[in-house]
Amino acid sequence: MQEVKRKYVIPGDVVAEGNFKPLVNVFKNGNSIVATRIGITESNKDGTKVIPLSGIYFPRTNDIVIGKILDHSSLSWSVDINSCFSAHLPAQDVFGRDFSPAHDDMGRQLASGDVIVARIAMFDRTRDPILTIQDKDLGKIPTGELLKISATRVPRLIGKRGSMIQTIEQATATRITIGQNGIIVVSGRDKEGINLAINAIHIVEIEAHTSNLTQRIKQLLNVPESDIENDDTQINHENNETVMHDDKVISNDNGKDTEMMNSNGTK
Amino acid sequence: MVQSRSLINESGKRSDGRIIDELREVRIKVGIIRNADGSALIEFGKNKIIAAVYGPREVHPKHMAQSDRCVIRCRYHMSPFSTDTRKSPAPSRRETEISKVIREALEPALILEDYPRAAIDVFIEVLQADGGSRCAGITAASVALADAGINMRDMVSACAAGKVDDKIVIDINDTEDKEGKADMPVAYMPNLKKITLLQLDGELSPTEFNTCLDEAIRGCLKVYEIQRSSLMEKYFGNEKGLKE
Numbered sequence: 001m002q003e004v005k006r007k008y009v010i011p012g013d014v015v016a017e018g019n020f021k022p023l024v025n026v027f028k029n030g031n032s033i034v035a036t037r038i039g040i041t042e043s044n045k046d047g048t049k050v051i052p053l054s055g056i057y058f059p060r061t062n063d064i065v066i067g068k069i070l071d072h073s074s075l076s077w078s079v080d081i082n083s084c085f086s087a088h089l090p091a092q093d094v095f096g097r098d099f100s101p102a103h104d105d106m107g108r109q110l111a112s113g114d115v116i117v118a119r120i121a122m123f124d125r126t127r128d129p130i131l132t133i134q135d136k137d138l139g140k141i142p143t144g145e146l147l148k149i150s151a152t153r154v155p156r157l158i159g160k161r162g163s164m165i166q167t168i169e170q171a172t173a174t175r176i177t178i179g180q181n182g183i184i185v186v187s188g189r190d191k192e193g194i195n196l197a198i199n200a201i202h203i204v205e206i207e208a209h210t211s212n213l214t215q216r217i218k219q220l221l222n223v224p225e226s227d228i229e230n231d232d233t234q235i236n237h238e239n240n241e242t243v244m245h246d247d248k249v250i251s252n253d254n255g256k257d258t259e260m261m262n263s264n265g266t267k
Numbered sequence: 268m269v270q271s272r273s274l275i276n277e278s279g280k281r282s283d284g285r286i287i288d289e290l291r292e293v294r295i296k297v298g299i300i301r302n303a304d305g306s307a308l309i310e311f312g313k314n315k316i317i318a319a320v321y322g323p324r325e326v327h328p329k330h331m332a333q334s335d336r337c338v339i340r341c342r343y344h345m346s347p348f349s350t351d352t353r354k355s356p357a358p359s360r361r362e363t364e365i366s367k368v369i370r371e372a373l374e375p376a377l378i379l380e381d382y383p384r385a386a387i388d389v390f391i392e393v394l395q396a397d398g399g400s401r402c403a404g405i406t407a408a409s410v411a412l413a414d415a416g417i418n419m420r421d422m423v424s425a426c427a428a429g430k431v432d433d434k435i436v437i438d439i440n441d442t443e444d445k446e447g448k449a450d451m452p453v454a455y456m457p458n459l460k461k462i463t464l465l466q467l468d469g470e471l472s473p474t475e476f477n478t479c480l481d482e483a484i485r486g487c488l489k490v491y492e493i494q495r496s497s498l499m500e501k502y503f504g505n506e507k508g509l510k511e
Contacts, residue, residue, distance in 0.1 A: 010498050011376075011413050012421035012458040025418065027378070034458070036378060036418040038502055053502050055416020056304055056323065058382070084323040084385040125383045126334065152416065209503065 006042060009035040009050060021047030040209075053209060057083045057151035057181040059120050059129045066141070066179030067131070069114045074101040077110055079118070079131060082148065082181040087129040089118065094133065115141045115185065117177060141177065144187030145194055149205040151182035156208040157201060164204065164214055171221035172197040196221065274443055275432040282443065283312070287436040288482065290426070290489055295407065295497035297414050305415025307497070309407035312440060313397035318407035320415040323385035337382035341370035343404055345393040365401050366391075372405050372425070372454040372464035378418040387417060398441030399427050405454045405464065410494050414501070422494055423463055425454035426486030428479045430471060435478045437486040449475075453483035457491040 009015060015026055015033045022028050025037045026048055035041065037052040059065070059081065067079035067087060077089040092099045094109050110116065117138050118131040133139045149157065157178060158165050169176055174188035174197045186197050200217050207213055274282050281287065291312030300306035303319035326332040343366040347356050358366075369391065377387070389412070391404040402425035409423040429439040430449040439450050449469025455462055462484075471479055 008499065008503050010422065010495060011419035012456070014458070027420065029420075029459070034420070036420065037416055038413055038498060052416055054305065054414060058323075084325055084382065086325070 006040060008039075009041055010038050011036050015041045015050065016043065016048050023047040023049035025050035025052055052152050054150065055152055057081070059083050059085060059087070059123045059181075061120055061123050063120045063180040064117065064138075065120060065131075065181040066115060066117050066146075066177065066183035066185060067181075069110050069112050069116065071112050072106045072110070074106075077106065079116065081129065081131075081179075082151070082183055083129075085123075085128045087118075087120070087131050089116070089131040089133065093131075110140065115144075115146060117141060117179065141185050141187075144175075144177070144185035145198060147184050147186065147198060147201065149182050149184060149201065151180065153205045153208045154178060154180055154182060156213070157184075157204050159214060164217065167214060167218055167223065168197050168200045168221065171218070171223050172200070176201075272446065273432060274446060275434060275436075281431070281436065281440075283440055285438075287434055288485070290438045290486060291440065293406075293490060293493045295410055295493055297410055297497050297501035303411070303415070305411040305413070305417070307407045307410040307414060309403050309410075311397075311399060311403035311406070312438075313395060314393070314400050314403045315395040316400060316403050316407050317390075317392045317394060318404065318411040319390045319392075320387065320408070320411040320417070321390075322387035322415070323382040323417065324388070326384065326386040331386070332384045335380065335383055337377075337379040337385045337387055339370055339374060339377065339379065339387045339389065341366050341373070341389040341391070341408075343369055343391045343393070343401070345396060345400070349393045349396045365404075368464055368466065369401060369405055369408065373408055373412065373423055375461065375463045376409065376419050376421050376423045376456055377412065378420060381418045387412075387415075396441070398439055398444040399452070401425070402427050402452050402454070406490055406494060410498060413498055421456040421459045421461075422491060423454050424457055424487040424491040424494060425452065425464065426483055426490050427452040428483035428486060430469060430475060430479065435475060435482055437482045449479070451479050451483055453480065453487060455484055455487035457488055 013035045015035050017032045020033050022033050026033050026035055033048050035050045037050050038054055039050040039052040041050055065081045067081040070078045070080050075091055079087045079089055081087045091106055095104050116133060118133045119135055119138060121130050121132040123129040165176055172193040173190055174186050174193050177185040186194050188194050200221060279286055294310040296308045298306055299308045300319050303321055305320040307318050309316050323337055326338060331338055343362055345354050347353050389408050391408055393400050405423055405425040413419060427439045428435060428437045428451050429447055431443045431447040444450050449471050451467045453462060454464035
């Protein structure tokens with residue numbers, strides 16, 4: 001298979017010509033692969049895709065999201081997950097299988113306005129997403145500052161193997177919980193640290209596609225030079241499945257992809 | 268359409284000083300409305316138009332939702348101050364019709380099946396009108412849709428051509444629209460080479476029609492280049508590093 005150069009594309013641009021497998025944000029038109037979003041093209045042995053730079057969050061099964069309880073019916077809570085579908089958290093997920101609407105008070109466990117970290121247990125084209133909070137590190141978030149960024153910036157905010165988010169957390173002494181839907185909760189004891197972290201997150205959002213971003217964030221947060229590793233000199237938009245929760249990185253991103261991206265980057 | 272006075276002078280210049288195959292100056296600024304998911308401001312000669320895109324988002328009222336695809340709703344509206352004499356802000360017959368044709372011009376470019384049970388709202392607000400506002404509106408809406416990150420098969424570029432003084436000219440302005448012999452707005456998907464809007468007001472012979480269509484498509488391709496550079500500037504600035 002011939003090599004495809006990484007390039008900037010807008011909808012309608014031909015990403016590659018020839019026998020490539022279309023992955024995400026591309027479609028096949030005759031012999032060519034055409035982009036459907038604004039973004040950066042990426043090709044590997046699995047196929048060709050475009051890493052988008054704009055767009056709202058579209059749910060996928062197993063995504064970790066942060067949502068706000070809107071209301072509850074007798075059997076489930078409805079949760080706003082910053083998407084075009086409102087999600088449902090079944091009461092049985094919280095109370096167990098012997099849940100009875102007559103005996104259990106749902107409002108006591110999760111009231112409207114509460115913020116939760118949840119995993120999308122089920123979602124397809126025909127039904128609204130079903131959430132679960134049964135896994136480790138999921139559940140209600142007691143305190144913190146809530147902010148919203150574009151969901152396409154989440155991988156950049158996490159950085160390579162969590163480098164960006166760890167930098168911000170360490171420098172500001174905060175805990176940052178990121179949902180793949182672009183909702184972020186920043187918590188910590190120090191108000192100043194929280195503000196600094198929020199500032200840094202906004203800068204990452206605005207300047208996500210520029211190079212040397214981790215370095216600039218480190219300078220902003222006054223991280224000593226010795227701590228600066230030269231790990232972020234490339235544009236890094238990997239659409240990884242990484243999510244950061246309470247200092248733990250749950251990731252199925254493979255390092256190989258990242259390395260290839262660096263060696264191919266022409267910047 | 269009855270043409271009363273000459274709109275092209277002896278040296279081949281039109282009423283606003285352009286030659287017959289010259290576009291008005293087009294400028295597009297992307298992402299001007301923070302609250303919208305995607306937006307664009309287009310200045311097409313004296314036209315000033317804002318397009319804002321919201322969505323995909325939940326459909327209200329729910330019964331409008333389609334189980335297999337996204338619905339697209341489009342509103343073309345002229346501000347009361349956009350014309351010489353005050354225009355009533357209530358939607359007119361003309362605006363309702365233009366909203367419909369713009370929606371139908373954008374629809375083929377969108378991959379609506381990717382967002383079932385959702386809706387995309389496109390708002391086109393004309394701040395200043397000078398002929399060709401539907402074409403400018405489509406152009407701006409297409410940029411706003413790309414800015415909103417909605418899956419698209421291609422961009423949509425639009426430009427009008429027409430007959431003035433028995434000559435085929437591109438990008439008809441307000442005077443030429445009112446006093447010329449024909450006006451033909453065309454919306455075009457430049458990469459897929461498909462026409463998504465074709466209207467004609469006036470009379471053209473079959474040969475003139477073909478020339479007019481070719482000229483309009485040539486105009487669309489020029490507009491496409493401007494759409495492209497405005498999006499590139501917003502997202503990648505001066506960084507051309509990765510560009511081939």
